[in-house]
Amino acid sequence: MANMDLKSGSEARFLQIHELEELRNHAYESSSRYKERVKRLHDKRLRDHKNFRVGDxxxxxxxxxxxxxxxxxxxxxxxxxxxxxxxxxxxxxxxxxxxxxxxxxxxxxxxxxxxxxxxxx
CATH class of the missing domain: 2.30.30.140 (SH3 type barrels.)
Known part of the structure; x- marks a missing residue:
């Protein structure tokens, strides 16, 4: 009986660790997409305002x-x-x-x- 609890406990812990790793990967990917989007918007805004003409x-x-x-x-x-x-x-x-x-x-x-x-x- 104690061996069964130990085995089920280790399996539960194994699943928790993998679930945590999946959550970390999802957060990392989400953060990367957000940073790319913010950088694209920032660069677009910079280029729009830096087009100077003679006489400005x-x-x-x-x-x-x-x-x-x-x-x-x-x-x-x-x-x-x-x-x-x-x-x-x-x-x-x-x-x-x-x-x-x-x-x-x-x-x-x-x-x-x-x-x-x-x-x-």
Whole structure:
């Protein structure tokens, strides 16, 4: 009788372990599909907003601001005007002082009317 309980207990434990493994595999697959879907939506949104044209008004991301403890200041400088676009995402922009410089298109975003902090000037 004790041998029978031990055998049925081991079979039950074996089934529990395999059921747990199936649940883990299902969760892993579900997580992978979700991550792929989110990445696809994120990439689609990035590409839609990064198509600049000459004459567009844009804001430039200020990466140096991270070094300072300025929490409430905007990290975007501008507005700037797009003067020239190169392959691989490089863009020449012009600021209000008619100074041109080349930046990566990843550091730019389209400017929508409104005030911009001018603390860097």
């Amino acid at each position: 008004v844009v804001l430039l991301y200020n990466s140096r601001l991270r070094l300072f403890l300025v929490k409430l200041k905007s990290r975007w400088m501008g507005p700037h005007t797009v003067k020239e676009i190169f392959s691989y995402g490089a863009v020449i922009i012009e600021d209000s002082n008619v100074v041109n410089f080349k930046v990566s298109g990843h550091r730019l975003k389209v400017y929508i009317n409104g005030p911009v902090d001018s603390w860097w000037r």
